[in-house]
Amino acid sequence: MNQRDIQREETKKRIYDCAFKLFEEKGFANVKVQEIADAAGVSIGGLYHHYKSKEEIIDYGYHTFDEELKEDYESHEHNTPAEGIIALIRYQMDTCVRLGVSLTSITFRNQIGAENKYRYWEGRYLYQKLRENLALAGMDESLCKQATRLILRSSRGCVYDWCCKNGDFDLTNEALTETKMILHYYGINE
Numbered sequence: 001m002n003q004r005d006i007q008r009e010e011t012k013k014r015i016y017d018c019a020f021k022l023f024e025e026k027g028f029a030n031v032k033v034q035e036i037a038d039a040a041g042v043s044i045g046g047l048y049h050h051y052k053s054k055e056e057i058i059d060y061g062y063h064t065f066d067e068e069l070k071e072d073y074e075s076h077e078h079n080t081p082a083e084g085i086i087a088l089i090r091y092q093m094d095t096c097v098r099l100g101v102s103l104t105s106i107t108f109r110n111q112i113g114a115e116n117k118y119r120y121w122e123g124r125y126l127y128q129k130l131r132e133n134l135a136l137a138g139m140d141e142s143l144c145k146q147a148t149r150l151i152l153r154s155s156r157g158c159v160y161d162w163c164c165k166n167g168d169f170d171l172t173n174e175a176l177t178e179t180k181m182i183l184h185y186y187g188i189n190e
Helices: 003-026 033-040 044-050 054-074 081-099 101-111 125-136 141-164 171-185
Strands: none
Touching: 003 033, 003 044, 003 054, 003 101, 033 044, 033 054, 054 081, 054 101, 054 125, 081 101, 081 125, 081 141, 081 171, 101 141, 125 141, 141 171
């Protein structure tokens, strides 16, 4: 990346960080685009150069999540397919806990009916690594696809319940327990 690309990414990240701080303080619906621009120190035109809408700002977080997940996942050794799957789900849940209930809820609300289908794209790192680990465990292509969808639905369901219950249970533990149950169902053990 050249200096201009680095500056562009820094500005995009600054807008994202400022927006999420405002979303947490005021709620997503109550934040105006102008407020985000002011907080980030950019013009409205500058903000729209990077993001077309507040929803697109949220979508940036999915790309960031994927990059960070890849970095974390590839920095550890996973001795079995089950270990790899557990590591992926653990990272996903720990990220939600780190964001907190409020910001995770905002992000989740944006998923429903959003135009950007990236978050459900089968080419995402999380999806691909789940399928890769399931294949390493001996599953055929059809079963890999089914099990991947089930694991992802379960993890999203845990996050949804955690948000609805205002974080009153251990999200990571609950999601990992369910994931292990799914793996056991398919005959994949740690």
